[in-house]
Structures are given as C-alpha cells and as structure tokens.
Amino acid sequence: AAWKGGLRFQVSAALKEGRVTPTELCQRCLSLIKSTKFLNAYITVAEETALKQAEESEKRYRRGQPLGVLDGIPIAVKDNFNTAGIETTCASNMLKGYVSPYNATVVQKLLDQGAVLLGKTNLDEFAMGSGSTDGVFGPVRNPWSYSRQYKEKSVPKSHSEDKDANWVITGGSSGGSAAAVSSFTCFAALGSDTGGSTRNPAAHCGVVGLKPTYGLISRHGLIPLVNSMDVPGILTRCVDDAAVVLGSLAGHDPKDSTTIQDNFNPFELPNLTDISKFSIGIPKEYHAPGLSSEILALWSKAADLFKNAGAKVNEVSLPHTRYSIVCYHVLCTAEVASNMARFDGLEYGHRSDMNKSTESMYAATRREGFNDVVRGRILSGNYFLLKQNYENYFIKAQKVRRLIANDFVKVFRSGVDILLTPTTLSDAVPYMEFIKEDNRTRSTQDDILTQAANMAGLPAINVPTALSERGLPVGLQFIGRSFQEKQLLTVAKWFEKQIKFPMIQLEEVKRHDHGVFQHQKSASFS
Amino acid sequence: MAAAARGFGGVWCWVWQRGGGWCPAPAPRRQRAVSCNARGGAVLAGKSGLAPWVPVVGLEIHAQISSNSKLFSGSQVQFAAPPNSLVSFFDASLPGTLPVLNRRCVEAAVMTGLALNCSINKKSLFDRKHYFYADLPFPGQTILLMKFPFTEGKLRVDANVSVHHPGEPYGVRTEVKNINSIRFLAKAVDYEIQRQIEELENGGTILNETRAFDSKLGCTVPMRDKEGKQDYRFMPEPNLPPLILYDAKSLPANMNHQQVVNIDWIHERLPDLPSVKRAKLVEQYGILPEHSFTLLNEDGLTEFFENVVKQTQMKPKKVIGWILNDLLSYLKQHSLTVKESPVSPFLLADLLNLLEKKEISSTAAKQVLAELWKGEGKAPLEIVKEKELELIQDQKELEQICQAVIDGQENEVMAIKAGNQKVLNKLIGLVQRETQGRSNPVLVKQLLEKKLSE
Numbered sequence: 001a002a003w004k005g006g007l008r009f010q011v012s013a014a015l016k017e018g019r020v021t022p023t024e025l026c027q028r029c030l031s032l033i034k035s036t037k038f039l040n041a042y043i044t045v046a047e048e049t050a051l052k053q054a055e056e057s058e059k060r061y062r063r064g065q066p067l068g069v070l071d072g073i074p075i076a077v078k079d080n081f082n083t084a085g086i087e088t089t090c091a092s093n094m095l096k097g098y099v100s101p102y103n104a105t106v107v108q109k110l111l112d113q114g115a116v117l118l119g120k121t122n123l124d125e126f127a128m129g130s131g132s133t134d135g136v137f138g139p140v141r142n143p144w145s146y147s148r149q150y151k152e153k154s155v156p157k158s159h160s161e162d163k164d165a166n167w168v169i170t171g172g173s174s175g176g177s178a179a180a181v182s183s184f185t186c187f188a189a190l191g192s193d194t195g196g197s198t199r200n201p202a203a204h205c206g207v208v209g210l211k212p213t214y215g216l217i218s219r220h221g222l223i224p225l226v227n228s229m230d231v232p233g234i235l236t237r238c239v240d241d242a243a244v245v246l247g248s249l250a251g252h253d254p255k256d257s258t259t260i261q262d263n264f265n266p267f268e269l270p271n272l273t274d275i276s277k278f279s280i281g282i283p284k285e286y287h288a289p290g291l292s293s294e295i296l297a298l299w300s301k302a303a304d305l306f307k308n309a310g311a312k313v314n315e316v317s318l319p320h321t322r323y324s325i326v327c328y329h330v331l332c333t334a335e336v337a338s339n340m341a342r343f344d345g346l347e348y349g350h351r352s353d354m355n356k357s358t359e360s361m362y363a364a365t366r367r368e369g370f371n372d373v374v375r376g377r378i379l380s381g382n383y384f385l386l387k388q389n390y391e392n393y394f395i396k397a398q399k400v401r402r403l404i405a406n407d408f409v410k411v412f413r414s415g416v417d418i419l420l421t422p423t424t425l426s427d428a429v430p431y432m433e434f435i436k437e438d439n440r441t442r443s444t445q446d447d448i449l450t451q452a453a454n455m456a457g458l459p460a461i462n463v464p465t466a467l468s469e470r471g472l473p474v475g476l477q478f479i480g481r482s483f484q485e486k487q488l489l490t491v492a493k494w495f496e497k498q499i500k501f502p503m504i505q506l507e508e509v510k511r512h513d514h515g516v517f518q519h520q521k522s523a524s525f526s
Numbered sequence: 527m528a529a530a531a532r533g534f535g536g537v538w539c540w541v542w543q544r545g546g547g548w549c550p551a552p553a554p555r556r557q558r559a560v561s562c563n564a565r566g567g568a569v570l571a572g573k574s575g576l577a578p579w580v581p582v583v584g585l586e587i588h589a590q591i592s593s594n595s596k597l598f599s600g601s602q603v604q605f606a607a608p609p610n611s612l613v614s615f616f617d618a619s620l621p622g623t624l625p626v627l628n629r630r631c632v633e634a635a636v637m638t639g640l641a642l643n644c645s646i647n648k649k650s651l652f653d654r655k656h657y658f659y660a661d662l663p664f665p666g667q668t669i670l671l672m673k674f675p676f677t678e679g680k681l682r683v684d685a686n687v688s689v690h691h692p693g694e695p696y697g698v699r700t701e702v703k704n705i706n707s708i709r710f711l712a713k714a715v716d717y718e719i720q721r722q723i724e725e726l727e728n729g730g731t732i733l734n735e736t737r738a739f740d741s742k743l744g745c746t747v748p749m750r751d752k753e754g755k756q757d758y759r760f761m762p763e764p765n766l767p768p769l770i771l772y773d774a775k776s777l778p779a780n781m782n783h784q785q786v787v788n789i790d791w792i793h794e795r796l797p798d799l800p801s802v803k804r805a806k807l808v809e810q811y812g813i814l815p816e817h818s819f820t821l822l823n824e825d826g827l828t829e830f831f832e833n834v835v836k837q838t839q840m841k842p843k844k845v846i847g848w849i850l851n852d853l854l855s856y857l858k859q860h861s862l863t864v865k866e867s868p869v870s871p872f873l874l875a876d877l878l879n880l881l882e883k884k885e886i887s888s889t890a891a892k893q894v895l896a897e898l899w900k901g902e903g904k905a906p907l908e909i910v911k912e913k914e915l916e917l918i919q920d921q922k923e924l925e926q927i928c929q930a931v932i933d934g935q936e937n938e939v940m941a942i943k944a945g946n947q948k949v950l951n952k953l954i955g956l957v958q959r960e961t962q963g964r965s966n967p968v969l970v971k972q973l974l975e976k977k978l979s980e
Contacts, residue, residue: 081622082620082621082622088621090621095621100620100621100622101615101620102615102620104622219624220622220623220624221622221623222622223621223622224621224622226764227764227765228764254626255624255626256624256765257624257625257626257627257765257766257767258624258764258765258767261782261785334761335761335764337759338654338656338759338761341656342619342621343621347618347619347620348618348620348621382759385656385759385760385761386757386759387757387759390759390760390761394761
C-alpha cells in the first residue's frame with residue numbers, strides 16, 4: 001500500500017531503480033556506525049543479522065517484488081523494545097545479557113516491511129531521564145557536538161582544554177535513537193515517549209520526533225515505564241518519513257488492549273500550500289520560566305510565519321499546565337514502582353549471588369540491578385501507593401490529570417486545530433554542565449514543555465527549526481487533536497518546508513557520502 | 527473469578543437449623559452482605575440462663591471457570607500438566623508483555639452469574655495488587671488476586687462466621703479458609719460457631735481474623751494475619767480498560783457485535799436451568815421433587831428415564847422407582863455411568879411392560895433384571911421363559927393350589943375366620959411358595975378370601 005505514487009522517498013526510489021542496493025546501504029550505515037562510535041549511540045550493533053536482512057531485501061528488489069517503501073531501509077531501535085535474538089538491556093544491569101524470545105509488535109511490523117535492523121540504541125536506564133546520560137553503558141554524545149556548525153561557534157576556554165570536553169548531550173531518554181538518525185547511521189529510529197523522551201532528544205539533535213496519540217501504536221513489547229502514558233516514538237530526518245513509518249506501525253493490536261479497535265488508514269501527506277484554513281493556538285503557559293530568549297524569539301517568529309501566510313494565530317490558555325510536572329511525578333513513580341516489581345532475578349535478568357533467603361535475594365538483586373534513579377522512583381512510587389497516601393497523592397494526581405486533559409479539550413473545541421509551542425527550554429547543554437544537577441531535577445526542568453501531551457494522550461511532534469547562537473539545533477513542537485495525526489503532520493510538513501533547517505556537517509558523514517546522500521537537500525529517504 | 531466482577535458468582539446464605547441441618551437460602555439479589563435474615567432460621571440455646579445465640583454464615587464461593595486458556599494470557603489450561611509447560615511470555619512476566627482478557631472467561635462468568643440469578647455488573651474495573659510471593663506467576667503483582675487451587679476441585683469455599691444475640695447487631699466475623707469439601711464445610715462452620723459461642727460466654731472476644739480449617743483435628747486455627755501487616759498498594763490496572771458489558775438496551779447501534787459481550791444474547795442461549803428442569807419433570811411425570819434432584823444430578827439419567835417412559839405403559843410414577851432404586855443402585859455398585867449401563871432403556875421398558883401386563887410378578891421382574899445386568903443380550907421375555915417365571919394365568923390351577931393350602935392349614939383358617947386377617951398373609955405366602963413365586967399375590971388374596979368366606 002505504501003508504494004502509492006504520491007510518496008517521495010528518494011532512497012527508496014534509488015533502491016527501486018537499482019542505483020543503490022540494500023546491502024550497500026546497510027554496509028555504509030554499519031561503517032558509519034563504526035566511525036561514529038564515540039557518539040555511543042548504539043548499545044548493540046546487529047551486524048550479521050542486518051546484512052542477512054539486507055541480502056533478503058536485495059533478492060526481493062531483483063525480483064521486482066519489494067515489500068514496500070521500507071524494504072531495505074536501515075533502521076535502529078531503542079533498547080527498551082524487545083527484539084528476538086538480539087540483546088535488550090534497557091541500559092540497565094538488570095537486563096544485561098537478556099535476550100528476548102519475541103519481537104515487540106512495532107519491531108515485527110518494521111521487519112515484516114523489510115526494514116533492516118541495524119541495532120539497539122542507547123538510553124537513560126529504563127527510559128528514566130532527560131539526557132541519555134544515566135545508562136550503564138555511558139552517556140550518548142550529541143553528533144552536533146562534532147559538527148562544523150558547533151565547532152565554529154564554540155570558543156575553547158583554554159588551549160590545553162581537551163576540545164572533546166565540550167560535547168553536548170542529546171537530551172533523552174531516546175538519545176541514542178536521535179543521535180543515530182542525526183548522524184545518518186540509519187534512516188529512521190524507534191524511540192519511546194512518556195514525558196517527552198522522543199521529542200526532547202529530537203529537538204536537541206535536529207531531527208523530527210513524533211509522539212503519536214496514545215492507543216494508536218501497540219506497546220506490546222515496549223518495556224513499560226508508565227503504562228498509561230508510554231507510546232512508541234518515531235525519529236526521522238523529515239516529516240514525510242515520519243508519516244511513512246507511522247503508516248506501517250499504527251493500528252489495533254490484540255496483544256495490547258489499550259490500542260483502539262478502529263481501522264487505521266495510512267495516509268499520504270498533502271503538499272499544503274494554503275495554510276489559511278488552519279487555526280494555530282499559542283498557549284501562554286508554555287512561556288515557562290527558564291525559557292531561553294533565543295527560543296522565545298524563534299517561537300514568536302514561527303507564529304508570525306503562520307500569521308503572515310494567512311492562518312489564524314491566537315493566544316490560548318491551558319491553565320493547569322504548571323501542575324503537570326508534579327502530577328506526572330506521582331503517577332509516573334507509582335506506575336514505575338509497580339512495573340519494576342517483576343524484576344526479582346528469578347525468571348530472567350540479573351540475579352544476585354545472595355542466597356540467604358528469597359527476600360534477601362530479591363533485595364540484593366534489585367539493589368545491584370537498578371541504578372539510583374530507578375530505585376529512587378520505585379521508593380517514591382511505593383510511598384504514594386500506600387493505603388494512607390493513595391487518596392491524597394495517587395487519586396489527586398489522577399484528578400489533576402483529568403483537568404490537564406480537559407484544558408486541551410476545551411481549547412480544541414474552541415476551534416483551534418494545532419498548538420504551537422517550544423519543545424525545550426534551551427539548546428543542548430554540555431555534558432559537564434548537565435551532570436551538575438541530579439536526574440530528578442533535570443527531568444523536572446526538561447519535561448516541562450512536553451509532559452502535558454503525555455498526560456492528555458495527544459499526538460505531538462518536534463520539527464527542527466533553526467540553529468542556536470552556539471550552532472546547535474532548536475526545535476518547535478506542534479500538538480494536535482487525538483488521532484488527528486494526518487492534520488498534525490500536514491501542518492508540521494508545511495512548516496518544515498518554510499524554514500529549511502540546515503543539514504549537519506559532520507566529517508564522518510562526508511567521508512561516507514558516496515552519492516547516496518549527495519543529491520538530497522534534506523538527507524532523508526524522502 | 528469470584529473477585530473479577532463484584533456482585534456475581536457468589537455470596538450465598540445457609541441457615542443453620544436446630545439439630546444440625548442446612549438449608550440453602552440464596553441471598554437476595556442486591557445484597558452483598560455476608561448474612562441474610564434467617565427465614566425460620568434456628569437460634570441456638572446458650573448456656574442455661576444465658577441469652578440464645580444466632581449464628582450468621584456467609585459463603586464466599588470461588589468457582590474456577592472451565593476454559594481452554596488462561597484468564598489474561600493466551601496459554602492453555604490443563605490439569606496436572608508438568609510444571610512450567612504451559613507458560614506463555616506473559617505468564618513468565620517477561621518484560622514488555624501485557625495482559626489480554628479472555629473473552630470466553632467473561633462469557634462463562636456472565637452465564638454463571640445469570641444461572642445463579644445474580645445481578646451482573648455492567649462495568650468492571652481491574653486493579654493490581656502488589657506483594658512478593660515466590661510461586662506466583664507474576665512476582666510482585668497480581669491482577670485481581672488470581673489463586674489457582676492445588677486440588678483438582680473446581681470449587682473453593684471460604685466461610686465467614688459470626689454469632690450474635692437476637693435483636694443485637696451482628697458480631698465480629700472470622701473467615702475460615704482451607705475447606706475442601708462440603709462435608710468439611712459443615713464441620714468447619716459447626717466448629718467455628720461453637721468456638722465463638724464458648725469464647726464469648728467465657729467473657730472473651732472474637733478477633734476479625736482469618737482462620738484455617740484443620741481437617742484432621744476438625745477445628746479451626748488462626749492463620750498468620752497477613753492482611754493487617756501488609757499493604758497491597760492497590761492501583762488501577764493501566765493495561766486493561768474497564769470491561770463494559772452490554773445488553774440489548776444499552777448496545778450502541780453501530781457497535782461491532784464481535785467486539786462486545788451482550789448479556790441478553792448470552793441469556794437467550796442459556797440452557798434450561800436445573801430448577802426449571804426439575805419443575806418441568808415433576809409436572810410432566812408426576813414424580814416427587816426429590817426424585818427430580820437425583821435425575822438431574824446423574825449424567826444422562828433424565829434421558830434414560832424419559833426414554834423408558836416413552837416405551838412403556840407403566841406410569842412414570844412407578845417407572846421412577848425402577849430407575850432410582852434398581853438401575854441407579856446397580857450402576858453405583860459397579861461404578862458405572864448411565865452411558866455404560868448394560869441395560870438399555872429399551873430393555874428396561876420391555877421388562878416393565880411384562881410387569882405391567884401382569885405376566886410376571888414384581889419379584890420375578892427383579893430376577894429378570896438381575897439377569898439383564900449380565901449384558902448377554904437376552905430379551906426379558908426370553909429370560910422369563912428360561913427361568914419359568916411367568917405368572918400362572920390359569921385361574922383353575924390357582925384355585926386348586928389355594929384350596930390345597932387352605933386344606934393343609936386348619937389352625938390358620940380358624941384364626942382367619944375368627945377375625946385375624948393378618949394370618950391371611952401366611953396363606954398367601956404358602957401359595958407363593960407352592961407356585962414358586964409365579965402367582966399374582968393380589969389374585970391369590972382374592973381367591974383365598976372368596977374360599978374362606980364360603
């Protein structure tokens with residue numbers, strides 16, 4: 001179905017026309033992964049299986065029977081999705097060495113379309129964090145740290161300083177996936193989004209990050225953080241590509257009872273020229289404390305862009321926005337405490353050598369297997385779920401959640417189609433600065449603009465917009481109505497076209513550029 | 527499944543009658559309380575001089591749904607399968623797996639609720655309960671506290687017992703667990719009632735606790751009180767949306783009926799419930815209510831009975847005796863099911879017809895039946911001829927025998943003529959012996975009486 005004429009996928013076209021083969025593509029990506037190893041974007045590179053998949057794809061192309069647009073396209077998957085036969089660690093000691101016997105539904109769907117799975121990407125442990133710095137395999141480095149654009153703008157403090165020390169974070173928790181897409185080692189990657197974990201790193205790495213409506217894409221096989229807010233996220237280099245991947249993933253899954261039953265029809269994104277029919281809302285509460293003046297200016301410029309093109313642009317209010325973070329902390333930690341209970345060392349994963357009693361084995365296993373961040377959230381969550389606290393914390397937070405969701409309902413009902421907000425408070429900070437604050441503090445700060453969409457289950461997308469003064473990407477966020485991804489992506493695509501975000505200039509990528517990426521303005525498979 | 531949807535599957539009330547008998551009194555529809563008002567329920571005498579006691583008993587019935595697969599995972603269910611052989615990814619709590627509600631279980635639960643005349647909750651919510659227990663399928667959490675009993679018995683009962691004085695509020699209740707049969711249920715409840723009365727009459731108090739029934743000692747003992755010490759940190763199960771059941775009225779017009787469970791649709795497909803079936807049998811065949819219980823409780827017995835009735839002129843009221851006394855006791859003695867009976871409805875009907883036509887006596891019929899059990903395929907008439915069991919039809923012959931007996935029993939004859947009618951039975955017995963059981967006792971009696979009155 002994805003082979004409809006209107007979709008423009010240049011790499012796909014190249015594959016179809018035989019200008020490049022799947023194995024060539026795969027080999028180049030694998031080679032680039034090796035050259036960019038210092039980014040630490042990948043935990044596991046599945047070289048053998050990827051090449052096999054590429055070969056199979058090649059056979060299909062030769063027969064003239066590719067499975068679809070994604071056939072032969074190299075992709076990466078965040079390491080909290082189950083992949084059969086390939087280690088799934090969640091960047092935690094608890095699951096080091098764990099090889100799942102089954103594929104997550106979204107992984108299976110991609111493989112069924114012929115996508116080539118290059119490997120599993122790095123993240124914050126169990127997806128808890130906003131920097132991709134707190135996993136057991138170490139932090140992920142933002143590829144833009146090594147871009148010409150950043151290097152030109154950054155002034156080394158002293159000559160003796162290691163020029164490497166200035167590298168910036170990717171944001172998180174899907175930092176590995178964002179870095180992988182940003183550095184051209186794959187054409188699309190899966191992330192997850194519970195409080196902004198796909199959109200945040202997308203903004204910092206200058207890629208498109210889509211959070212779909214809750215219930216649109218199956219969570220079966222996604223190791224859960226907050227069951228009522230998690231969604232699989234999609235990271236690509238342009239909006240059209242995100243639409244293609246969405247089309248191959250969305251739809252009811254009997255294995256996930258929270259997916260909607262209605263049929264989902266993959267769509268083509270129109271090339272919108274006339275934006276005047278749309279009403280854009282600018283929520284004033286998103287002018288949050290700490291928002292950099294740069295981003296504020298960019299946000300304003302974007303609003304003007306829409307206005308000048310004839311769209312209705314109005315300020316709106318989402319009054320309960322400021323409660324979203326604290327509400328999220330209660331609900332998130334409560335679900336974390338519950339979800340993490342299954343890790344006891346008995347069936348799978350790490351098991352401590354402590355064997356004095358079952359309880360002591362559990363305790364030691366969990367202390368050894370989980371990092372401080374995870375343990376902290378479990379403790380908090382258990383506290384909130386105690387009988388004496390349940391009413392005041394958990395129930396209260398659920399009620400506030402309802403208020404937050406209703407804020408959006410009211411605004412959309414008043415005629416607004418899409419909300420336009422910043423995605424992050426600033427561009428990516430250097431790692432050395434980032435780690436000065438603890439994970440909880442950082443999460444609180446960094447999730448503030450993205451979290452509410454998870455509370456309300458709404459679709460949202462980061463579109464890379466411009467480079468900051470430091471030469472680093474800054475993105476803007478669009479939030480849409482439930483299950484109106486087509487409308488959301490149509491507007492996002494229009495915006496993307498107007499701004500022409502620059503391509504990253506990475507030495508390593510240039511070296512591998514043998515024509516595949518050459519003639520593409522935005523280097524994507526569109 | 528008792529906990530799955532609040533309000534169906536299970537609270538019954540049994541009223542304790544003086545002398546120790548139980549009679550079932552189904553709790554009225556809406557009531558979820560442990561007790562019900564005793565209808566003619568007995569009151570126990572306390573120690574002399576002290577006020578009498580009223581015991582209140584509520585039964586929590588856990589009935590395991592018979593299904594091919596488990597409630598939340600796709601795994602098969604099979605009694606006594608080797609450990610860990612029927613474990614799906616979800617059962618093993620592999621990370622990333624999600625519970626999926628088994629539709630067949632929901633339908634079966636609805637059927638059960640309807641059959642027990644309960645009100646069905648249209649909306650059910652699923653909660654998670656957290657505790658660490660080494661042999662649970664999901665370490666650390668259960669959905670709805672799934673307990674799978676170790677005995678094959680598909681039914682498990684917990685009894686809640688309290689006592690109070692008439693007119694006063696209900697007493698503190700205890701919960702008695704570990705009851706594995708109806709017999710033990712009665713013992714456990716009896717014991718607990720007595721224990722509570724004694725405790726209270728001696729000035730003690732009853733703790734709201736869980737006790738276990740010790741079947742060897744016939745008493746209840748306190749269990750370690752887990753409920754008090756542990757906080758289960760209940761929270762809504764986020765992976766299972768509320769279960770909404772519809773009926774014909776509430777079903778939205780454009781809803782895909784494959785996606786929903788429709789209570790009315792299930793109701794229409796319910797087979798006749800036992801109480802209805804029993805009433806029909808009693809009405810149709812004029813049998814006693816207790817007969818209908820037995821007929822229904824034995825697999826295939828009702829069909830057998832009805833088949834015999836169809837094929838014989840004997841009245842159902844008489845046939846039932848042969849079914850329940852002769853056929854059933856034989857089957858039980860030999861541990862056979864009705865299906866395995868060597869005597870078919872046809873054969874039995876055939877036999878009963880001979881009896882009905884007075885070609886044989888009832889004693890003779892029993893003899894023929896004993897032969898039929900051998901399953902040699904002989905027809906009743908064949909056996910009758912072989913064993914010469916036919917009733918003597920020749921009146922003259924009978925008269926002669928009667929006369930001979932009368933002639934030989936002078937004393938008895940005198941006693942009868944003097945007014946002692948009971949002695950007549952002896953004469954009848956002598957005629958029977960003389961005819962080797964081949965005389966119709968009613969006819970013999972008539973003939974003797976006639977002769978004696980001459």
